Amino acid sequence: MPTPIIQLIGVTKRFGSFVANQAIDLTIEAGSIHAIVGENGAGKSTLMKTLAGLHMPEEGRILLRGEEVMLRNPEAAMRHGIGMVHQHFSLIDSLTVTENVVLSNPPQRAGLFLKRDAERQVKELAEKYGLAVDPRRRILECRVGVQQRAEILKALYRNPEVLILDEPTAVLTPQEATTLMENLRTLRDRGKTIIFITHKLQEVMSIADRVTVMRAGRVVMETETARTSPNALAVAMVGHELFAKPRQVQREVGQTLVELDGVSCYSDGLGSTRLDNVSMSLRIGEVLGVAGVEGNGQSELVEIITGLRHPSAGALRIKGVNVGRSSSPAEMRRLGVAHVPENRISTGLATTASLLDNLVMGAHRSAPVSRGVWIDQGAARNRAKTLIREFDVRPGDIDADAESLSGGNMQKAIVARELSGDPEIIVVAHPTRGVDIGAAEFIYDQLLSRRQKAGVLLVSSDLDEILRLSDRIVVMYQGRVMVEALPEDLTAETLGLLMAGMQAGKGAPRVGDKA
Amino acid sequence: MTVQSQMGNLAAEARARRSLARAWNALQMPVIATVAGLFVTSVLLVCIEVNPLDVYAALLRGALGSLFGISSTLRWATPLILAGLAVSIGFKAGLFNAGLSGQIYAGGFVGSLIGFGVTLPWGLHPVAAILGGGLAGATWAFIPAIMRRYLGASEIVTSLMLWYVAIGIADFLVRQFFRDPTSAAFLMSVKVAPSAVLPSIFPVGNVSVMIFVSIGAAILLAHFMARSVAGYEIRMTGANPAFAHYSGVPIGRRMVLAFCLSGFLAGMIGASESIGINQRFVSQFDPGFGFDGFLVALLANGSIAGCIPAGLFLGILKAGGSEIERTLGLSKSIIWILQGSIILFVSANRLRGYLAWFIGRLRGR
Numbered sequence: 001m002p003t004p005i006i007q008l009i010g011v012t013k014r015f016g017s018f019v020a021n022q023a024i025d026l027t028i029e030a031g032s033i034h035a036i037v038g039e040n041g042a043g044k045s046t047l048m049k050t051l052a053g054l055h056m057p058e059e060g061r062i063l064l065r066g067e068e069v070m071l072r073n074p075e076a077a078m079r080h081g082i083g084m085v086h087q088h089f090s091l092i093d094s095l096t097v098t099e100n101v102v103l104s105n106p107p108q109r110a111g112l113f114l115k116r117d118a119e120r121q122v123k124e125l126a127e128k129y130g131l132a133v134d135p136r137r138r139i140l141e142c143r144v145g146v147q148q149r150a151e152i153l154k155a156l157y158r159n160p161e162v163l164i165l166d167e168p169t170a171v172l173t174p175q176e177a178t179t180l181m182e183n184l185r186t187l188r189d190r191g192k193t194i195i196f197i198t199h200k201l202q203e204v205m206s207i208a209d210r211v212t213v214m215r216a217g218r219v220v221m222e223t224e225t226a227r228t229s230p231n232a233l234a235v236a237m238v239g240h241e242l243f244a245k246p247r248q249v250q251r252e253v254g255q256t257l258v259e260l261d262g263v264s265c266y267s268d269g270l271g272s273t274r275l276d277n278v279s280m281s282l283r284i285g286e287v288l289g290v291a292g293v294e295g296n297g298q299s300e301l302v303e304i305i306t307g308l309r310h311p312s313a314g315a316l317r318i319k320g321v322n323v324g325r326s327s328s329p330a331e332m333r334r335l336g337v338a339h340v341p342e343n344r345i346s347t348g349l350a351t352t353a354s355l356l357d358n359l360v361m362g363a364h365r366s367a368p369v370s371r372g373v374w375i376d377q378g379a380a381r382n383r384a385k386t387l388i389r390e391f392d393v394r395p396g397d398i399d400a401d402a403e404s405l406s407g408g409n410m411q412k413a414i415v416a417r418e419l420s421g422d423p424e425i426i427v428v429a430h431p432t433r434g435v436d437i438g439a440a441e442f443i444y445d446q447l448l449s450r451r452q453k454a455g456v457l458l459v460s461s462d463l464d465e466i467l468r469l470s471d472r473i474v475v476m477y478q479g480r481v482m483v484e485a486l487p488e489d490l491t492a493e494t495l496g497l498l499m500a501g502m503q504a505g506k507g508a509p510r511v512g513d514k515a
Numbered sequence: 516m517t518v519q520s521q522m523g524n525l526a527a528e529a530r531a532r533r534s535l536a537r538a539w540n541a542l543q544m545p546v547i548a549t550v551a552g553l554f555v556t557s558v559l560l561v562c563i564e565v566n567p568l569d570v571y572a573a574l575l576r577g578a579l580g581s582l583f584g585i586s587s588t589l590r591w592a593t594p595l596i597l598a599g600l601a602v603s604i605g606f607k608a609g610l611f612n613a614g615l616s617g618q619i620y621a622g623g624f625v626g627s628l629i630g631f632g633v634t635l636p637w638g639l640h641p642v643a644a645i646l647g648g649g650l651a652g653a654t655w656a657f658i659p660a661i662m663r664r665y666l667g668a669s670e671i672v673t674s675l676m677l678w679y680v681a682i683g684i685a686d687f688l689v690r691q692f693f694r695d696p697t698s699a700a701f702l703m704s705v706k707v708a709p710s711a712v713l714p715s716i717f718p719v720g721n722v723s724v725m726i727f728v729s730i731g732a733a734i735l736l737a738h739f740m741a742r743s744v745a746g747y748e749i750r751m752t753g754a755n756p757a758f759a760h761y762s763g764v765p766i767g768r769r770m771v772l773a774f775c776l777s778g779f780l781a782g783m784i785g786a787s788e789s790i791g792i793n794q795r796f797v798s799q800f801d802p803g804f805g806f807d808g809f810l811v812a813l814l815a816n817g818s819i820a821g822c823i824p825a826g827l828f829l830g831i832l833k834a835g836g837s838e839i840e841r842t843l844g845l846s847k848s849i850i851w852i853l854q855g856s857i858i859l860f861v862s863a864n865r866l867r868g869y870l871a872w873f874i875g876r877l878r879g880r
């Protein structure tokens with residue numbers, strides 16, 4: 001047997017007294033695709049960060065090609081040929097895609113940055129791996145999916161031998177995910193080693209050669225993918241089997257909560273249209289699924305309904321009240337709007353504040369948490385603890401900074417906060433992004449049960465999620481509502497075609513497209 | 516096994532342990548930095564063949580060894596604590612009040628103006644002067660704050676520029692209308708009325724009740740930031756404005772509030788120097804409290820209440836410096852070296868990570 005490219009022996013990583021990785025042994029064969037799965041907070045990201053030089057373990061040894069190494073920082077790891085794509089973006093917002101990608105080693109002559117060359121290189125790299133980006137666009141103008149692609153390109157730019165991807169498909173559309181999987185396979189066939197973390201077991205089954213299951217900081221199972229099944233993996237992860245509960249589509253709807261009437265939205269300054277004459281409504285008792293490839297107006301739609309953006313034209317009514325141009329998030333929240341945003345780090349949390357502070361938000365102005373100008377600490381702590389218990393946010397230390405939570409646990413905390421207080425209009429963007437399969441089921445249950453007293457607007461690039469939860473589906477393409485349909489009239493395939501802009505969805509009536 | 520289901524005293528104990536842990540967490544960095552700063556300074560002293568222990572002994576003797584020393588320490592700590600608070604409040608809201616000196620100047624002018632221009636009874640007069648000075652500082656901070664809110668102008672630049680404007684206006688007005696005719700070389704105003712003077716509360720030196728005011732302000736503000744709705748919203752605005760905005764917090768108003776509070780504290784410094792120390796308005800009276808405020812805030816490491824010990828500590832350095840000069844014949848600037856190296860280490864926040872890792876490694880073996 002050849003020397004494995006990576007060997008971890010007894011690696012232990014602690015945060016204070018908390019053990020995030022406990023005596024981990026892990027062997028990665030050169031030229032293989034190795035998947036790592038496990039519940040939220042199992043320690044997957046922590047272990048990979050250790051390999052990428054972001055943490056130094058307290059105990060244990062790291063061997064690369066049989067030789068012990070000290071990975072003091074990411075640069076050292078990179079020099080050893082290890083590149084990592086992080087679960088949360090580490091891009092610089094104000095720079096362009098190109099500038100971010102080449103940041104660690106920009107092409108230059110006589111100390112001058114060769115912008116053209118860099119843009120060409122990035123373009124070539126993007127084409128080679130099928131990751132569509134506009135090299136000249138600034139990151140802050142890019143949608144999450146594009147940012148993710150830029151992040152992957154950034155790692156590939158250094159041409160690493162070992163590429164670690166931490167939940168790379170969480171923010172990708174199914175098509176993009178498929179393309180990425182194919183690309184990973186190509187990379188492997190060219191001799192690279194791939195390690196990737198995912199919560200989607202089909203991905204593991206389809207491309208991984210080996211899979212490691214982690215649980216509570218330990219490795220609990222390691223096997224060849226060919227010798228296991230999604231069910232076996234799920235059992236190893238959570239300790240029991242998971243069943244998707246069948247559900248009933250809801251037909252009884254009540255009062256109209258949100259009404260968009262010919263809403264258009266031109267992006268700031270550039271003049272390009274982000275939303276084009278969109279009319280739709282959300283009523284009590286339904287989950288309205290908004291499907292579409294990232295960047296086709298869904299984000300703008302959500303921002304308009306939640307007051308983060310003003311329509312350039314058209315009318316927005318919340319419970320019959322016109323909220324026009326002056327809307328603000330504060331006003332929308334007063335009207336009963338809750339919002340799980342698409343980006344949990346930049347919008348959903350204050351990561352440097354405590355979990356307590358993050359969970360109190362929104363409830364801090366009314367009883368029982370607020371008593372006049374003061375916040376009742378006891379009531380605030382109680383609220384935070386209740387939410388944590390209910391949504392199983394782990395570890396449940398409310399005084400810890402939010403940034404110490406694992407990605408999935410951050411997401412659970414946001415969903416818990418936004419669903420509390422019985423909001424009537426629940427706007428959720430990618431509610432289960434990065435959440436493990438068990439917790440995702442719980443969030444689905446929650447959203448469905450809220451339907452009785454509320455309307456849910458669900459934006460997701462996960463088609464299964466859309467098809468499973470929605471009572472009604474609209475498909476968006478280039479800022480317009482292409483189609484409105486019932487879930488039983490759609491399959492994942494037709495939905496995929498509609499999202500790509502094909503008109504002829506069978507059995508799908510065309511509405512809303514008035515232009 | 517939830518906390519609620521446990522006995523009340525167990526919960527109280529857990530709470531106590533938690534706040535202890537938090538206090539230690541906040542203290543760790545300043546303590547490490549102070550030790551490291553002392554070490555670096557000691558090395559330098561040894562290089563010039565001076566026994567560091569002599570220097571530190573003289574420092575302590577000068578600052579705490581006599582009634583005069585103590586009063587001198589407290590005299591300096593008074594404005595230092597307030598300046599540290601002013602900077603920290605800005606930090607909490609994610610703002611950088613670079614124009615502290617301008618707000619101090621404005622407060623100094625208006626405070627003395629109330630001191631010599633208004634007749635008020637003895638007890639009320641200083642209160643009015645201090646509050647007036649605070650309001651002047653707040654007004655001076657209000658301008659950059661609303662420029663940031665409505666025009667997007669960086670508060671760092673605008674508040675700093677307004678410093679010059681404050682000097683210009685105050686000096687001009689004093690020269691034109693309030694100049695003390697007997698003062699030749701220095702530009703200073705007439706004396707404030709006796710009823711406005713803040714008396715010293717010590718038999719020697721220049722400590723006024725303002726030391727209690729600054730300590731009280733620190734405690735009050737710490738409580739306000741930690742426990743009030745507005746304080747919470749200011750903290751969240753500073754921690755992540757996008758998150759605060761998305762959650763419905765009026766972030767523009769919260770920033771303005773925090774900046775004006777910062778300016779108010781700065782204005783109080785100016786007024787208290789004017790009616791307490793100089794008993795008149797003296798041009799260029801501020802020896803650099805604006806800058807010192809940043810040192811205090813950095814040393815306090817983000818903690819509002821931490822400005823009290825940090826201000827006292829820097830007060831000790833300021834007060835002890837002259838004793839070093841007097842007894843050892845060594846330049847006072849050794850104090851600057853010490854101060855500077857401590858601040859350097861406070862900002863080196865990875866130091867703590869490395870230490871923690873090292874200790875963890877030791878424990879693991």
Ligand SMILES: Nc1ncnc2c1ncn2[C@@H]1O[C@H](COP(=O)(O)OP(=O)(O)OP(=O)(O)O)[C@@H](O)[C@H]1O
Binds near residue numbers: 044405407434
């Ligand atoms: N900097 C930190 N300080 C304290 N605790 C941390 C820190 N980073 C991670 N942890 C803790 O370590 C545990 C493992 O976190 P990690 O991010 O590795 O989980 P994960 O397996 O990647 O989960 P997810 O699927 O949700 O991303 C979590 O309980 C987390 O709270």
Ligand SMILES: [Mg+2]
Binds near residue numbers: 406408
């Ligand atoms: Mg993770």
